[in-house]
Amino acid sequence: MIARSGQVFQPAFPASGQLQELPDTQWQVVLGTQIQGLPDVQPSAPSLDQSSGTSFSQSLGMAYDFETSEMKxxxxxxKDVKLSKNQITNLYxxxxxxxxxxxxxxxxxxxxxDFEEGGGYAHDLLTKGKVYITEPAGLSSIGLTLMSLNVSPENRTAKVSGYIKSTKEGQxxxxxxxxxEFED
Incomplete structure (x- = not known):
């Protein structure tokens, strides 16, 4: 389509509906169509408040609802606990x-x-939920591979399965x- 002097034009198609080649002179006016002008828009750079002292790349990082270096x-x-709050259940x-x-x-x-925040010398304490691994975790220095790990603080249970192999290849x-192999 082409717009010229407030009217919209489109190519005139033959009755078969298929063009053999692109027309260069056969155009028809499309009735009932109006062209609306848009105001001139000037591009601008977003303004960033740098008064916080954090760099732009740091501000793009994930924001957590609770972070602590150590929790029991x-x-x-x-260690290095990073938790986000589920807004529906209010759990983390x-x-x-x-x-x-x-x-x-x-x-x-x-x-x-869920957890209790510690104060002073007390540690933050995980009181509810599930702590688990999503893939096998290997501790090569002792030959241990954990296949599953599930810890429930509210039930005070810790279940683990995995295996131990020699740390020396072929022995x-x-x-x-x-x-x-071990379980529980």
């Missing part, structure tokens, strides 16, 4: 690293959680035992 869950410590979900007493913390997810764990 039964007898486990959760998020991520953390679980310290299970070895060099490498285990990445965990948290869902349907059995003990005697003729290559792998030791």
């Amino acid at each position: 869950c039964i007898n486990f410590f959760l 979900y998020g991520t953390a690293k679980m310290d299970i007493g070895y060099d490498t913390p285990v990445d965990v997810r948290i869902k349907d959680a 059995n764990l003990v005697g003729d035992l290559f792998v030791l």
